[in-house]
Amino acid sequence: MKKKWKILIPCIAVLLVFCLAVGFLGKLFEPKYVAEQKEGGMIRDYYKETGSHDILFVGDCEVYENFVPAVLYEEYGITSYIRGSAQQLVWQSYYLLEEMLKKETPKAVVFNVLALKYGEPQNEAYNRMTLDGMKFSLSKWNAIRASMTKEESFASYLLPLLRFHDRWKELTEEDFAYLFSQPTVSYQGYLLQTEVKGGVSDREGVPLTDYTLPASSMAYLEKMRALCEEKGVELILIKAPTNNWKYWWYDEWDAQVKDYAEAHGLSYYNFIPLCGEIGIDWNTDTYDKGVHLNVYGAEKLTSYFGKILTETRSFVDHREEPEAAALWDTYLENYYLAKGDSK
Amino acid sequence: MKKTLQIATICMLLILLVGSLVSCNQKEDPIQDDPNEAGYFEFGNHLFAVDGEVTEATLASLGTQTKEPEEAPNCAFDSQNILYSFSGFEVETYAKNGKNYFYAIYLLDDSIVADRENIVVGASKEAVIAAYGEATDAKEGSLTYEREDYSLVFFLRDGKVTRIHYLFKVQ
Numbered sequence: 436m437k438k439k440w441k442i443l444i445p446c447i448a449v450l451l452v453f454c455l456a457v458g459f460l461g462k463l464f465e466p467k468y469v470a471e472q473k474e475g476g477m478i479r480d481y482y483k484e485t486g487s488h489d490i491l492f493v494g495d496c497e498v499y500e501n502f503v504p505a506v507l508y509e510e511y512g513i514t515s516y517i518r519g520s521a522q523q524l525v526w527q528s529y530y531l532l533e534e535m536l537k538k539e540t541p542k543a544v545v546f547n548v549l550a551l552k553y554g555e556p557q558n559e560a561y562n563r564m565t566l567d568g569m570k571f572s573l574s575k576w577n578a579i580r581a582s583m584t585k586e587e588s589f590a591s592y593l594l595p596l597l598r599f600h601d602r603w604k605e606l607t608e609e610d611f612a613y614l615f616s617q618p619t620v621s622y623q624g625y626l627l628q629t630e631v632k633g634g635v636s637d638r639e640g641v642p643l644t645d646y647t648l649p650a651s652s653m654a655y656l657e658k659m660r661a662l663c664e665e666k667g668v669e670l671i672l673i674k675a676p677t678n679n680w681k682y683w684w685y686d687e688w689d690a691q692v693k694d695y696a697e698a699h700g701l702s703y704y705n706f707i708p709l710c711g712e713i714g715i716d717w718n719t720d721t722y723d724k725g726v727h728l729n730v731y732g733a734e735k736l737t738s739y740f741g742k743i744l745t746e747t748r749s750f751v752d753h754r755e756e757p758e759a760a761a762l763w764d765t766y767l768e769n770y771y772l773a774k775g776d777s778k
Numbered sequence: 779m780k781k782t783l784q785i786a787t788i789c790m791l792l793i794l795l796v797g798s799l800v801s802c803n804q805k806e807d808p809i810q811d812d813p814n815e816a817g818y819f820e821f822g823n824h825l826f827a828v829d830g831e832v833t834e835a836t837l838a839s840l841g842t843q844t845k846e847p848e849e850a851p852n853c854a855f856d857s858q859n860i861l862y863s864f865s866g867f868e869v870e871t872y873a874k875n876g877k878n879y880f881y882a883i884y885l886l887d888d889s890i891v892a893d894r895e896n897i898v899v900g901a902s903k904e905a906v907i908a909a910y911g912e913a914t915d916a917k918e919g920s921l922t923y924e925r926e927d928y929s930l931v932f933f934l935r936d937g938k939v940t941r942i943h944y945l946f947k948v949q
Contacts (some may be wrong), residue, residue, distance in 0.1 A: 474854035496853045521854035564854060636848050638861070641884060642941065644920040644931055681850030681859055723851040 461596035464603060467613040468751065473620035474499075474521040478531070478568030480619045481518055486762055487539040489750055490515035492624065493528040494547030497675035500727035503737045504623035505770035508763045509742040512752030517624025520568075522561035525550050525655040530578035534569065534767075536666050542750065543669040545661075547679075548692050548703075551656060554649020556584045566592060614623060619654065622770045628729045629774065633718035635725035640683025648691050660699055669748075672696055672703040676710050676736065678717050678725035704743065706736065713739045730774055785867060807906060819944065820893040822867075824842040828927040828946060832871045832878040840864055866890045885942035892942055897932070901939045906932050 468475030474495045477499060488515060492498040498618060499519030507513045518531050537735035556562065562582045569575040572662060602610075620626070663670040672692060674684055689705055696703035701753075704715065713735050717725055718733025744750065755758040818825050824839060836844070844863045851858040857873035859881055866889035871878040888898040895909040906921055907913070911929075913921035923930040933941040 472854055561854070638848060641882070641943070642933060644915070644917055644922060644933070678860065679850050680848065724849055726851055726853075 436775070437460040437725055454566075455597050457594060461594055461599070461653065462614055463610060464599040464608070465595040466563075466599070466602070467609050467617055468564070468568075469613050469617055470609055472564070473626060475564035476568065476617060476620040477624060478518065478520050478565055479617065480568075480621050480624065481516065481535070482570060483619055484516060484623070486514065486759065487541070488514045488516045489542045489753075490545060490744075491518055491532070491535055491539075491541045491543075492517040492519060492545045492695055493521045493523070493532050494545075495550050496517055496521055496727055497547045497549050497628050498545070499621065499624055500628060501675040501733050502740065503625045503730070503733050503770070505625070505763075505767050506734050506737040507651045507741050508753065509767055510738055511745050511750065513741060513744065513750050514753050514763065517621070519547075519624060520565040522553075522557060523550060523565050523755070524553050524557065524582060525652045525659075526581035527562075527565045527578050529655045529659045529662070530574040530581070531565075531569070533662060534572060534574040536575075536662065536668070538667055539666055542748070543671050543744075544663055545671045546656075546659060546671050548656075548674050548688075549682070549723065551648045551652045551692065553690065554651045556582050559584055561586050561696065562587070563598075567595070573630070617650075622767060622773065625770075626735075627770075627773050628727070630722040631731075632722050632724055633716075633720075633731060635678045635721070636680065638680040640680055640685060643685070646685055646687035646691075648688055653695070656695065658689075659691040660701070670701055672701055673740075674703075674705040674707060676706045676713070676715055676728065676732075678707075678710070681728055699765060702747075704740070706739075709739070780837070810824060819928055821944065822890050822892065824890055826880070829879065832869070832880055837869070840869065879948075880944075880946050882946060883944040892944075897939065897942070899939050899942060903932075903934055903937045903939070906939060 466472070466475060474496070490507070492502060492515065496519065499517050502515075502517060504515040504517060507515050518535060520527070523531075528550065532544060553744050562584070566579055569578065573595060579589060583589065583592075588597070631689065660670050672695075674689070674692070679683060684705070684707055692703055692705075695701075710717075715728070715735055720728055720735065722729035753763065789796040817828055819828055820826075822840065826836070830836070840862075840915070841864045844865055847863075848861045849858045850861070850875075859870055859872050860878065862869045862871070866873075866885065866887045867884050868884045868886065869880070870882040870884070872881040873879075885892055885899055888900045891898055897909050898908055912923040914929075919934055921932045921934065928944055928946045931943040931945060932939050933943070
């Protein structure tokens with residue numbers, strides 16, 4: 436018996452050291468998304484969030500660039516969080532939502548519908564930005580399986596070293612400084628952009644051969660709706676304002692979403708035709724020629740959306756609750772400090 | 779005898795080396811004979827490598843641009859798609875590792891002949907089928923022909939071609 440242990444203990448020790456080394460090197464080599472490509476760090480930001488929220492946003496860049504939770508609180512007392520990521524696909528939104536709804540039950544979930552145009556996995560770099568930030572869970576497992584392109588391997592999501600081993604030559608100070616803990620990169624999921632780059636053109640999107648939204652993405656929208664229904668949460672569909680030929684929202688897509696919303700009794704707000712009413716000036720309110728709003732445009736849109744929300748639904752005004760107010764006043768201060776305002 | 783064999787071996791190696799260099803060069807330069815060869819496409823009397831970089835020279839070879847290029851920045855990455863306008867057609871590029879590559883070409887009118895099949899905007903649906911055969915995907919408003927590296931799409935209205943799109947399979 437003793438002899439057996441004499442062999443087993445060193446084996447277990449070697450295996451343990453090997454696993455620790457693989458885990459440590461994986462952590463070291465994976466991108467940290469702090470100074471650059473902050474978009475990749477937003478999914479993990481949620482785990483640092485305290486308190487619950489009235490509204491949870493899910494979706495692609497059109498949520499995290501266009502809505503400001505701090506403003507929604509400041510003007511209407513609504514607490515919210517944006518769980519957005521670059522080119523977040525519908526199945527990723529679904530699994531992120533599934534994960535969040537295990538932790539909290541908001542009054543409403545807001546989903547931006549642009550991603551419905553993608554029926555298949557698209558791009559590893561964007562997948563990584565969404566999936567690598569998720570804590571390990573069944574939701575993450577399923578999100579990876581639904582998202583992988585043909586060139587990707589499931590194992591590389593579980594063991595980052597398999598994917599990022601060749602980053603050893605690109606390691607920077609950031610990789611060491613944020614090895615075990617990364618600072619938040621967003622403001623309750625909002626990614627601040629203060630740059631102004633207008634000059635949108637009058638060009639429209641190029642014609643497509645088929646305007647039918649893919650069945651696979653619509654199936655995940657249906658799963659999202661059913662999940663919200665099961666949890667007693669309202670699902671609100673939105674289309675954020677854009678004004679760029681490349682990221683065109685076709686009338687045919689709009690009609691399909693409208694039909695779906697009507698069939699299921701959901702609210703759907705397409706903000707594109709409402710830009711004038713919202714007050715968006717495409718010369719000053721975008722930082723990338725109409726693809727996304729900058730902070731000035733996002734504040735206008737948030738203000739407009741908040742008005743709709745409070746006029747059509749009832750929310751508790753958290754500004755009147757000392758505990759929530761103390762927390763959100765800090766968030767507000769951080770937001771305005773980063774924006775460069777003296778509020 | 780030994781010396782002869784040595785010389786013959788060196789000659790063979792040189793031939794192989796030159797041969798491989800020539801074939802490498804052929805891969806980079808437009809070929810003239812077979813427009814349907816994988817990796818190339820024919821457009822407006824030119825043959826282009828599908829994965830060839832779109833440089834200023836490439837754009838100049840297509841003619842004079844009729845307006846300023848239009849940018850569409852990509853989410854999260856410091857890159858963008860750019861749309862270049864020419865008389866009768868547009869070229870869209872995408873960026874990868876700091877270089878631009880073909881993303882799509884859109885033919886808008888009959889001022890340019892896309893390839894040696896001589897189908898232009900305004901041609902009939904029957905003429906397209908006669909020239910290219912049965913489409914990979916035929917819809918009421920379009921005929922799509924799948925090639926290894928790109929799709930060739932003919933948009934139709936009232937039985938006539940209204941636009942022609944080259945849509946490249948981006949890696």
